[in-house]
Amino acid sequence: LGLTRLGVLGWPVAHSRSPAMHGAALRELGLDGWRYQRLPVPPEAFAETVRALPALGFRGVNVTIPHKEAALALADRASPAARAIGAANTLTFAEGEIAAENTDAPGLMRALGAVPGSALVLGAGGSARAAAYALARAGAEVAVWNRTPERALRLAAELGVTAAAGAVEAAALVNCTSVGLHDPSSTFKELPVSADALGRYACVVDLVYRDGGTELLHEAQRRGCRVVDGLEVLVHQGALSLEIWTGRPAPVDAMRQAARRELSPQPALRRPSAAAPGDAVG
Numbered sequence: 487l488g489l490t491r492l493g494v495l496g497w498p499v500a501h502s503r504s505p506a507m508h509g510a511a512l513r514e515l516g517l518d519g520w521r522y523q524r525l526p527v528p529p530e531a532f533a534e535t536v537r538a539l540p541a542l543g544f545r546g547v548n549v550t551i552p553h554k555e556a557a558l559a560l561a562d563r564a565s566p567a568a569r570a571i572g573a574a575n576t577l578t579f580a581e582g583e584i585a586a587e588n589t590d591a592p593g594l595m596r597a598l599g600a601v602p603g604s605a606l607v608l609g610a611g612g613s614a615r616a617a618a619y620a621l622a623r624a625g626a627e628v629a630v631w632n633r634t635p636e637r638a639l640r641l642a643a644e645l646g647v648t649a650a651a652g653a654v655e656a657a658a659l660v661n662c663t664s665v666g667l668h669d670p671s672s673t674f675k676e677l678p679v680s681a682d683a684l685g686r687y688a689c690v691v692d693l694v695y696r697d698g699g700t701e702l703l704h705e706a707q708r709r710g711c712r713v714v715d716g717l718e719v720l721v722h723q724g725a726l727s728l729e730i731w732t733g734r735p736a737p738v739d740a741m742r743q744a745a746r747r748e749l750s751p752q753p754a755l756r757r758p759s760a761a762a763p764g765d766a767v768g
């Protein structure tokens with residue numbers, strides 16, 4: 487009753503850490519009447535579901551795989567960043583309108599802290615587009631490598647960066663492929679860089695995150711690189727979304743702690759103040 491709702495739409499979305507992260511943030515901010523919930527929605531029901539959310543008390547939602555392009559397409563307004571990237575991860579409902587933003591791009595820059603002079607982005611999917619856009623806008627010289635070279639060429643032409651045929655030197659290496667997510671042992675077979683070559687990059691970022699860390703970051707750390715993991719990027723994109731919805735500075739430390747707390751497969755330790763199981767739409 488009278489709740490202000492937020493959530494994350496994905497398919498699947500069961501393993502998203504966003505509900506834990508935003509739940510902790512809402513508690514920290516003392517926003518007792520706010521809830522953030524998982525919204526598993528298949529692609530065919532995406533647009534219809536989003537349009538129904540404002541009437542159910544939703545202020546905004548995060549959008550994840552596979553809905554980020556569809557989110558941009560259905561919005562009434564979109565930021566220049568979301569338009570250039572071609573995807574939105576944040577929708578805000580206000581005054582009868584749906585506004586689209588992409589906080590993956592500034593989230594990466596906040597996680598990085600300082601702007602690297604140059605960056606090699608691996609991948610040409612949605613997250614690579616956000617990374618290349620953010621880094622180039624911030625003034626870095628950006629090269630993009632992708633397994634399927636045509637996609638790197640298209641990304642490069644559209645975003646005004648360079649396509650690379652291999653692992654060119656740069657200050658930062660940013661992995662935006664899904665390599666390392668399911669089979670860590672194949673990481674250096676599938677990426678164009680060997681473990682020994684990682685030492686050439688002062689900073690290595692891996693958007694992929696998994697319990698125990700990724701092979702790419704383990705090897706980078708062993709070679710003295712500064713490393714930034716995908717959870718740190720997730721925390722900052724979430725913080726930026728929350729700031730849009732609440733108009734208040736996000737409690738980043740509380741969000742980081744909640745995101746990093748290892749998720750047990752059994753949701754037995756549900757915190758009493760988190761959204762209850764029945765606290766869902768419909």
Ligand code: NAP
Nearest residue numbers: 609610611612613614633634662663664676693716719720
């Ligand atoms: P996407 O649009 O599906 O793009 C996937 C990319 O990975 C493509 O460039 C693809 O290359 C490449 N790839 C897949 N398998 C490969 C392989 N075996 N060898 C070499 N390249 C391969 O996905 P996305 O949305 O950009 O996400 C990419 C990863 O980043 C995901 O694992 C996701 O979990 C992670 N992510 C993290 C955050 C965060 O906040 N930390 C945010 C977004 C995404 P081709 O073009 O050749 O297929």
